[in-house]
Amino acid sequence: MSSSELMHTQLLRSLFDAALDIAQPNKCISRHLPTKTSGKTIVVGAGKASAAMAKALEESWDGPLSGTVVTRYGYAVECDQITILEAAHPVPDENGLIAAQAILDEVSNLNEDDQVIVLISGGGSALLPCPVDGLSLKEKQEVNQALLKCGANIVEMNTVRRHLSKIKGGQLAAACFPAKVTTLLISDVPGDDLPSIASGPTVGDTTTCADALAIIDKYSIPISETVRENLLSGKYETIHPTDQKLERCETQLIATPQLALEAAAKRAKSLGIKSLILGDSIEGEAREVGKVMAGIAKQVRIFGQPIEPPCVLLSGGETTVTLKGNGVGGRNVEYLLSLAIQLAGEKGISAIACDTDGVDGAAELAGALMTDKTLELAKQKSLKPSAYLDNNDAHTFFTKLDFSIDTGPTLTNVNDFRAIFIDK
Structure with a gap:
């Protein structure tokens, strides 16, 4: 050369x-910390930056924390109070399924004095596979692989992912209710579209089962008849932005393209x-x-x-x-x-x-x-x-x-x- x-x-x-x-979590987390509540503070999250975000949060937070965060294999950062799990990306695996269930368990049975800090970054969709009823992990893996190969853009991919999940599309936030929820986001999607960042586990979703099915058919993604029927009937609808379970949710972008x-x-x-x-x-x-x-x-x-x-x-x-x-x-x-x-x-x-x-x-x-x-x-x-x-x-x-x-x-x-x- x-x-x-x-x-x-x-x-x-x-x-x-x-x-x-400029986008390192330790450069931006401390500026966006929520105020404390009188109850406990639970930290959950998913994404390639989520473990580093958890570490930065621990270093900036004055008080006890607990919770579970999942990141990609090789992206773990050791934390003192928050459990860090690893799973596969871009195709989900069994460890991701275990992590998603652990996160849902962390936020169950909270009250209005508690708060949940949710740390989300790109990659969270694959790291939080929580298939809807009638869809196995294997089938979800196959759908994910087909989406990655077909040329669908990230908005299209995550529209499908939200409607085949029990945790995406605002459903994680709904599980936290009535606790206060603050989501800190590192954006990896065009236009910083919130529902598309890790498929929006804590933000309302304006897309529908019909939208997801249209994308599936557009790219000829193979799905079972059970999944197709449940999409047609609307059984897999996500949480709408006007749902009362989202009333105590706040979202902040802390780093963007x-x-x-x-x-x-x-x-x-x-x-x-x-x-x-x-x-x-x-x-x-x-x-x-x-x-x-x-x-x-x-x-x-x-x-x-x-x-x-x-x-x-x-x-x-x-x-x-x-x-x-x-x-x-x-x-x-x-x-x-x-x-x-x-x-x-x-x-x-x-x-x-x-x-x-x-x-x-x-x-x-x-x-x-x-x-x-x-x-x-x-x-x-x-x-x-x-x-x-x-x-x-x-x-x-x-x-x-x-x-x-x-x-x-x-x-x-x-x-x-x-x-x-x-x-x-």
């Missing part, structure tokens, strides 16, 4: 680090680089978003519009990958490979794309980097970029070029982070 390439990739990695840092992008922009400014935030909720097929971003980057490079180089284009959100090949997927690397192919070695353009939770698709990698020499290097190694893209195998492509980014568990999750650096 040349000195200029190294400088550009170091800049991009620095921007990613700034985005991760926009906050992370702003932190990256601030870091770029400190390094003397202009930045332009293109959006925190960009969606669509990852490879198509890559094509669009390549067009914008070329416009900047050639015409200095809508911003003059040197500069960085920042964006977030959650793209999708419709799996057709036998690769492991990964929306960030699929976007990045598509971007590289479209740029075709355009001079002075480098990019990074990573999932802020440290896991992109089914690979234990956050994402990757690319430079204007990526395709040239691939040619030297006899790698065909388009073949890897067609096979949904971009992680293998970037790993072979030594451009993959392995962060390990980041202990936060504010969705995807993308940055394109454009030199003069």
Whole structure:
């Protein structure tokens, strides 16, 4: 890697680090603590950042706590008063089912003097599998796998998940009633849509069984006749926002994708680089978003519009990958490979794309980097970029070029982070 390439990739990695840092639970939990009640305080939660959130809460809270939080395998953080459990993500497992039941047990039989602090972050949907009557865990796993492969967006996926669960879609909050409920959220969804963050276990749901069934049919997701009949009859309806069991519930966003992008922009400014935030909720097929971003980057490079180089284009959100090949997927690397192919070695353009939770698709990698020499290097190694893209195998492509980014568990999750650096 040349000195200029190294400088550009170091800049991009620095921007990613700034985005991760601002979203760490220990940087934002203490500012959003609820006031104490006269009763006991129970802490429950789920998500890839939930254990770190629990630890930050313990360190900031003056008084006794108890409760149970579930996080992804490898994301546990030791706590003194709160029990930390681990389960599978993105496909739920038996440990997730055990954790969901333990959380429901924690909040049962509370009174109005008690309070529940709920810690929610991305990944909570898979980590809290509590199947509705008539749906086995195995069937729920199969539905989840089909949703992940079909190209459904996160709002669609979580609409289905809510209606096939006994804990999502406001049902956890209903189980806490009449206790006070304060939910602290780290958002990983486009537009910070509350019902879509971990499928909204403590917020009311305006979608219906009919909406869930329409999505199931749209993507031809196989379900049993029992589940279909119960959706048709409305048996699996969730908690509506006007339900009285939600009257004592408060929800606060403590970290968001926009906050992370702003932190990256601030870091770029400190390094003397202009930045332009293109959006925190960009969606669509990852490879198509890559094509669009390549067009914008070329416009900047050639015409200095809508911003003059040197500069960085920042964006977030959650793209999708419709799996057709036998690769492991990964929306960030699929976007990045598509971007590289479209740029075709355009001079002075480098990019990074990573999932802020440290896991992109089914690979234990956050994402990757690319430079204007990526395709040239691939040619030297006899790698065909388009073949890897067609096979949904971009992680293998970037790993072979030594451009993959392995962060390990980041202990936060504010969705995807993308940055394109454009030199003069």
